[in-house]
Amino acid sequence: MRYVSTRGASPSRSFGEVLVAGPAPDGGLYMPESWPQFSRVEIENFRGKKYGDVAFAVLQRFVGDSFSNDELKTDIAAAYATFDVPDVAPLRKLGSSYVLELFHGPTLAFKDIALQLLGRLFARELKKRGSRATIMVATSGDTGSAAIATFRGQANVDVVVLHPKGRVSDVQRLQMTTVRDANVHNIALEDSFDDAQNLVKALFADQAFAQAHHLAAVNSINFARIAAQCVYYFTASAQLNRAATFVVPTGNFGDVFAGEAASRMGLSIERLVIATNANDILSRALESGTYAAGRAQATLSPAMDIQVASNFERALFEASGRDGSRITEAMRGFAKSGKLDIRPDALAALRKRYAAGRADDNETLATMRSVHAESGILIDPHTAVAVAVARKVAKNAIGPVVILATAHPAKFPEAVMRATGRTPPLPPQLTGLLEREEQYDIVPNDLRALKTYITERIRPA
Ligand SMILES: *Cc1c(COP(=O)(O)O)cnc(C)c1O
Numbered sequence: 496m497r498y499v500s501t502r503g504a505s506p507s508r509s510f511g512e513v514l515v516a517g518p519a520p521d522g523g524l525y526m527p528e529s530w531p532q533f534s535r536v537e538i539e540n541f542r543g544k545k546y547g548d549v550a551f552a553v554l555q556r557f558v559g560d561s562f563s564n565d566e567l568k569t570d571i572a573a574a575y576a577t578f579d580v581p582d583v584a585p586l587r588k589l590g591s592s593y594v595l596e597l598f599h600g601p602t603l604a605f606k607d608i609a610l611q612l613l614g615r616l617f618a619r620e621l622k623k624r625g626s627r628a629t630i631m632v633a634t635s636g637d638t639g640s641a642a643i644a645t646f647r648g649q650a651n652v653d654v655v656v657l658h659p660k661g662r663v664s665d666v667q668r669l670q671m672t673t674v675r676d677a678n679v680h681n682i683a684l685e686d687s688f689d690d691a692q693n694l695v696k697a698l699f700a701d702q703a704f705a706q707a708h709h710l711a712a713v714n715s716i717n718f719a720r721i722a723a724q725c726v727y728y729f730t731a732s733a734q735l736n737r738a739a740t741f742v743v744p745t746g747n748f749g750d751v752f753a754g755e756a757a758s759r760m761g762l763s764i765e766r767l768v769i770a771t772n773a774n775d776i777l778s779r780a781l782e783s784g785t786y787a788a789g790r791a792q793a794t795l796s797p798a799m800d801i802q803v804a805s806n807f808e809r810a811l812f813e814a815s816g817r818d819g820s821r822i823t824e825a826m827r828g829f830a831k832s833g834k835l836d837i838r839p840d841a842l843a844a845l846r847k848r849y850a851a852g853r854a855d856d857n858e859t860l861a862t863m864r865s866v867h868a869e870s871g872i873l874i875d876p877h878t879a880v881a882v883a884v885a886r887k888v889a890k891n892a893i894g895p896v897v898i899l900a901t902a903h904p905a906k907f908p909e910a911v912m913r914a915t916g917r918t919p920p921l922p923p924q925l926t927g928l929l930e931r932e933e934q935y936d937i938v939p940n941d942l943r944a945l946k947t948y949i950t951e952r953i954r955p956a
Contacts, residue, residue, distance in 0.1 A: 503819015614645025715749025
């Protein structure tokens with residue numbers, strides 16, 4: 496399997512190369528040259544299989560000859576052994592819908608599902624190359640801790656995590672800043688997640704710097720994340736044995752795009768519903784055909800406080816007949832004006848696959864409260880956004896409705912308390928967290944300052 500850029504002007508790469516790289520040199524995102532195909536029978540056979548076995552079947556097609564079957568199996572087994580339930584992503588009933596619990600990993604958000612595996616494959620690839628890497632992570636809250644959990648203490652890897660100062664929950668921040676391994680570097684950036692993401696993008700755009708420091712990205716621009724995340728669309732659908740509507744709390748569009756990936760591989764999905772908070776650029780884009788970024792607002796669901804959803808480029812690439820020059824032109828215009836008019840054919844293709852809806856903070860709180868009152872279950876604010884949107888957008892679904900539960904409620908105790916008057920019990924993953932000492936550096940939103948930080952802190956190759 497080879498990977499090509501959404502902007503069509505970079506040489507193709509192997510899975511291993513894409514895994515340890517950042518964006519493609521032309522600024523695009525890597526995509527498989529063609530989607531692996533699963534027959535109906537193969538998909539039906541996933542029913543009753545263990546999560547790790549389905550993950551192996553799916554990922555083997557993406558990995559190509561970058562890793563042997565044994566290597567992939569070993570890393571899948573080790574990655575999912577860190578989860579606190581054997582079925583990794585359990586599907587539970589909630590009223591007349593279902594909740595797909597994706598928060599059973601070490602840092603209690605769905606990011607662990609991809610990152611626990613990615614960290615292990617990454618280490619293998621570096622070892623094969625005799626190389627090192629500096630992993631740059633811009634986080635809206637959960638990717639940072641999940642990346643730190645998988646890379647802490649690894650030889651030949653440094654992790655630099657930028658979180659927007661004061662815009663993540665206390666638990667989210669502590670999960671990052673109390674990890675004291677020498678290869679972990681936490682930065683609180685004075686500004687929003689979009690600014691952090693832009694700064695990291697600008698860093699990668701300086702190719703001389705990126706090469707000299709072996710910069711790599713494990714945000715959802717890394718295709719390995721998408722590959723690992725499409726697995727739970729298969730396992731959930733297999734359990735239901737029907738085409739489902741998936742409602743996905745969305746920020747950077749990686750998780751919901753993994754649903755598109757699964758469907759392009761042969762899985763029947765009724766619809767993918769993009770659920771956003773007040774930062775609703777994606778639902779507005781789908782409605783109006785104009786993708787226009789504003790300023791990100793802080794909400795109770797901080798992992799979704801994103802205006803520029805990186806992976807939307809992947810969906811646009813597919814919806815535009817994989818025409819790299821069209822994407823280059825569109826993204827260049829967007830970088831200049833902050834606005835992108837989606838061409839009618841692409842918009843029609845997107846609307847066929849996706850629906851969208853938004854829920855603001857009041858609706859989020861009301862939903863957390865009503866779910867608790869009706870079922871006794873505490874949900875986190877991101878999941879609540881999806882439940883609220885499901886109630887509005889998915890009520891006419893033909894098949895089952897599956898809400899992706901992306902974080903454990905204990906990560907957002909203040910919001911849960913405000914909504915329900917209850918404090919979620921602290922799971923073992925967080926024991927002692929509040930007492931540990933924090934360490935992080937405050938860095939201004941400035942490319943030169945970030946470069947100096949990296950040059951001074953991290954040993955060269
Ligand atoms: C990252 C995250 C999201 C958004 O996922 P994307 O792939 O960026 O769309 C939603 N909820 C939680 C809890 C997250 O950590």
